[in-house]
Amino acid sequence: MTTITLAAMTAIAASLICTAAAAADLPHAWPESVGVDSRPLVQLSEWIRRRDLDVRSLVVVKDGKVVFERYSKGLTRDYNYELYSITKNVTSLCAGALVDEGRSRFDEKIAPVLVKARPDLKDAFADKQGIELRHVLSMSTGLVYNFQPTDDPIYYGAPDRLKLAATTAPKRPPGQEFEYTDINPILASATLGADAGMPLQNYAEQKLFKPMGMSHYAWERADDKGLVSSGWGLRLRAIDMAKLGMLVLSGGRWDGQQLVSQATMRTLTAPTSAPWYGMYWWLNDIVPTEPEVHAMGFKGQFIVALPERNAVVVMTSMLPIEGGLRESQNVLAIRKMVKEFVLPALDNKAGARLTRASEKAMTKELALAAQHAGKPGAPADPTDTPRL
Structure with a gap:
């Protein structure tokens, strides 16, 4: 051999x-x-x-x-x-790390966090007081957004994505039903960035990209306010994508460092709003016959x-x-x-x-x-x- x-x-x-x-x-x-x-x-x-x-x-x-x-x-x-949506999985890992550090909680209400950061959106978040971070990460906020068939401003050219997300209306109470919508990762990016005290892309670089020896990475397509979406815009090499998969296999440990605790990794990759969905991680949807976790873009x-x-x-x-x-x-x-x-x-x-x-x-x-x-x-x- x-x-x-x-x-x-x-x-x-x-x-x-x-x-x-x-x-x-x-x-x-x-x-x-x-x-x-x-x-x-x-x-x-x-x-x-x-x-x-x-x-x-x-x-x-x-x-x-x-x-x-x-x-x-x-x-x-x-x-x-x-x-594309594999950006969400890096966001999930960042959320886990922030929870481990005590700066975020899965049950924290996002509206007070976001209103503190953006007082001008207080009225827009008035009908979203029950939404917790776990709802945002599990696609169960109950919010509805009417996507345009082509060139929707949420993806292309929105000067203020958080304001756009804040104007969405609840269709049902949070936590009741899985509904995949890219409004949620905008809320995640803004909430986690506020909790971290820095833009989410900067926290990801400090907590994941550099400790894991990644290179040639970029988190792009920020809006005019500087907010990246946590649903798209991240660029990684294939070899660094593989490192993220290995981080899942190791229970959040990399090169002797526990980047995300094992308990939190189990929470991120356990079923939430659907049997095949955790906190931005898909479960047993590629290989149904044995344990399998995947990110999909x-x-x-x-x-x-x-x-x-x-x-x-x-x-x-x-x-x-x-x-x-x-x-x-x-x-x-x-x-x-x-x-x-x-x-x-x-x-x-x-x-x-x-x-x-x-x-x-x-x-x-x-x-x-x-x-x-x-x-x-x-x-x-x-x-x-x-x-x-």
């Missing part, structure tokens, strides 16, 4: 790895060296190319080691991606954590959005990928061992993947362009 070195991986596909950032990143291993069968992973990459899918990055981590790292044409490890961004296997799967992509929230084409795609390729690789029922042939097969396929761009399956915004 041999562990792949950075130099060897670079030689495999020089365009895939940026050596400048490697020192702070995760170690690599050939799949078979940690009991993973590389053949289904190679087949997965081939399947992506045959279907001409725009899968920009695909990373599999087992036992803390990267066993598969695939990038499409022109991309390397250090490109970051617009994560628009157009096909995923972090899938598999606790029983100590494994993480990450994908960034531009896949079709048709089909609804939990049954969109990109969700169906990741379900298929994990079920039919990744799980068999992790199971390794054939007891595959590291051989020169398996090294050669993966080397060849990663090189082919590095020359394949894929056809975008969803309309692209400027923010969808990978960036260094």
Whole structure:
């Protein structure tokens, strides 16, 4: 059994790895060296190319080691991606850390916090006195917002998103029903930023990004007041997305530091307003047959954590959005990928061992993947362009 070195991986596909950032990143291993069968992973990459899918990055981590790292044409490890709703999951971790520090509470009422920060919105929050932070994080505030079909100001050009969110009306009492709406992460960003005493993106950098050795990150698309949404706008590298999955697996611990307590991590990833939803974390909706926690972003961004296997799967992509929230084409795609390729690789029922042939097969396929761009399956915004 041999562990792949950075130099060897670079030689495999020089365009895939940026050596400048490697020192702070995760170690690599050939799949078979940690009991993973590389053949289904190679087949997965081939399947992506045959279907001409725009899968920009695909990373599999087992036992803390990267066993598969695939990038499409022109991309390397250090490109970051617009994560859309995976931004919510970083927000969830920040909320957990603030609760551990005593600066936030899951049962704190958000209206007094926000009115203190924005006295001009006192009247707008008068009908929202019962909403607690846990309702905001579990998509159960009961607020309704009439989204415009295209170019809704909540996403594009709103000078004051919090004011926009404050004008929404309650449809039902908080805590009664799950309803996925991007009003909630605006309230989360403003509340948690007020609790932290700094913009949420600054707290995330101090509490998560820097301690976890992340790089090339950015939290963009703030409004004219400087407020970022906690529902979109975060850009991370795929390898740093994998670190977030590993943080879930470890119960909030990273490199000897307890960034979020185990008890709080259990709260964040336990069912709340729906059996398949925690506090911005999705539960057993990709793999229903065993414990599974995942983060999901628009157009096909995923972090899938598999606790029983100590494994993480990450994908960034531009896949079709048709089909609804939990049954969109990109969700169906990741379900298929994990079920039919990744799980068999992790199971390794054939007891595959590291051989020169398996090294050669993966080397060849990663090189082919590095020359394949894929056809975008969803309309692209400027923010969808990978960036260094």
